[in-house]
Amino acid sequence: MTTTERPVAAPPQFHVLAKPTGAICNLDCSYCFFLSKEALYPGDRFRMSDEVMRAYIGQLLAAHTTLNVTIAWQGGEPTLMGLDFFKRAVAVAEELKRPGQRLEHTIQTNGTLLDDEWGAFFAEHGFIVGISIDGPRQLHDIYRVDKRGGPTFDKVIDGLEVLDRHGVDVNVLCAVNRMNADHPLIVYRFFRDFLGLSFIQFIPIVERENDTGFQEGDTVTDRSVTPEQWGRFLVAVFEEWITNDVGDVFVMTFDTALAKWLDIKGGLCVFAETCGDAIALEHNGDVYACDHYVEPKYLLGNITDTTLVELIAKPEQRAFGDAKRDTLPRYCLECPVRFACNGECPKNRFTLTPDGEPGLNYLCEGYRKFFTHVDPAMRKMAELVRSGRNAEDVMEILGAERSARYAGVGRNDPCPCGSGRKFKQCHVHVV
Ligand code: SF4
């Protein structure tokens, strides 16, 4: 298919998460929602053939009207395909890219199978590698375990060392769960100070309690982060970041929030007004509405019969995307931070609003707290950016404001922040 044959409903740019091993992984993380997806393909070997890989890359490149195209691999654990598969994939992409197209290769991995050959390959082709790690050893090893239930922390650190040796760009993906959520600063500082990483994404674990692994039911497992914990976690990390790290450390939730205050498109789909432009490609060419909706009723078709761009333009996929905006409960429609939150991901909308309307996001309380808390700082940063200054200047401005606010307060005085605690037990560290 050429770009001139694009269905009119197709978005100019879209994202495909390709899962070459399907849900298969060498680990057995307790909260992983992919593992139950094995049941969708009974008896399958879960390996993407070169034919499907070539169809995927060719269709992706043909479908994009933009010059930059991201080729993204995820799992399960994609490195189980072996390095040669990815060497062939990069060669296919080079062969099929159109003049002027710029490729960005990304891969999300648990990092445990990486060696120097992988490191050299990623470096040579400019891969951005996402590594899943949930914090320091004692927090990471609670849920991120191998098939025998054993710890994986050391293997992940070995993988990170490989990537560091080869100068590969690394993003950290941290799943915030019931256990690590109470330690926001330990987790954040571990990434920043111990691992020296600058690109961090926090994702909340909201795992529904059911036997299907689908988005059904309205209770969550006890591994899931609570809404209150999630709000506290984000606020605590934000305070550390806005005080010390703006411009040096990039936290996707904060970057996307700033984009909202600037009224531009942010990076995270969960805060977009609509969705539907991020589809999941299974190992056999099946395409689903989203990586979180790999379920029979969200199957769009197979790329060996129908091209990616035709699948993403299907009316049911467009309706899936628009439903995110069109099904918001009144509580969200009237919410002062809706422009930033947009009701977050539909997969988490299974609770009732205070007046009993269904469809409220389980994490609402946390998001309200977070987006309300960051409003003053976000306004300042947006103002700086609009006037041509750097967002990081906000640290100096806020620092001066804080010094003025807390000047002359005695250690045993009530903290001016209104917490009711003594200054020495509260904001003494900010002056
Ligand atoms: S369903 Fe959720 S994760 Fe999927 S595209 Fe929509 S917002 Fe993003």
Ligand code: SF4
């Ligand atoms: S904070 Fe809560 S009420 Fe506001 S948009 Fe988000 S989910 Fe809806």
